[in-house]
Amino acid sequence: MKKILFLFAVLFSLGMSAQNQKVKYINLKKTYDFQDKTNEYRLNTALKQKMEELGYIVYFDNDMPQEVRLDPCVEYVGDLIREKGSLSTELTFVLKDCKGNIVFKNSGISRLKKHNKSYMDALQNIFKYSTIGRLKIN
Numbered sequence: 001m002k003k004i005l006f007l008f009a010v011l012f013s014l015g016m017s018a019q020n021q022k023v024k025y026i027n028l029k030k031t032y033d034f035q036d037k038t039n040e041y042r043l044n045t046a047l048k049q050k051m052e053e054l055g056y057i058v059y060f061d062n063d064m065p066q067e068v069r070l071d072p073c074v075e076y077v078g079d080l081i082r083e084k085g086s087l088s089t090e091l092t093f094v095l096k097d098c099k100g101n102i103v104f105k106n107s108g109i110s111r112l113k114k115h116n117k118s119y120m121d122a123l124q125n126i127f128k129y130s131t132i133g134r135l136k137i138n
Contacts, residue, residue, distance in 0.1 A: 023075060023097070025065060026078050027059060027075050028078045029079070030060045032079070043080065080093055085109075088118075089111075092106070093106055093107075106126050106127070
């Protein structure tokens with residue numbers, strides 16, 4: 001009985017790692033909830049560039065590749081959330097798989113006063129000490 005459970009656990013973990021390895025696309029929004037216009041504070045293009053550095057193919061909302069249309073599990077969906085803060089700017093970046101499971105979540109805080117600088121600083125701080133490099137694909 002123990003051998004069967006062990007074998008099941010090994011096969012399940014191999015299946016989960018195989019699922020993560022076939023993900024090569026990331027879907028990002030053109031405009032997040034806290035933005036008034038597309039690419040405000042240059043957050044969207046900076047986030048796209050960071051994900052491309054990790055080896056992903058990044059696209060915005062409606063530019064879905066054919067491979068993603070055929071198999072939605074080859075993509076992660078990214079979301080950038082602005083947290084409430086009176087004296088600081090805090091952003092949280094979340095990546096979800098096709099089943100809605102969170103595969104990455106990290107926050108960055110900036111105490112700079114100007115919005116255009118504080119948003120970029122918070123975005124950079126998200127990735128400064130994060131584990132997202134482990135999601136890097138080959």
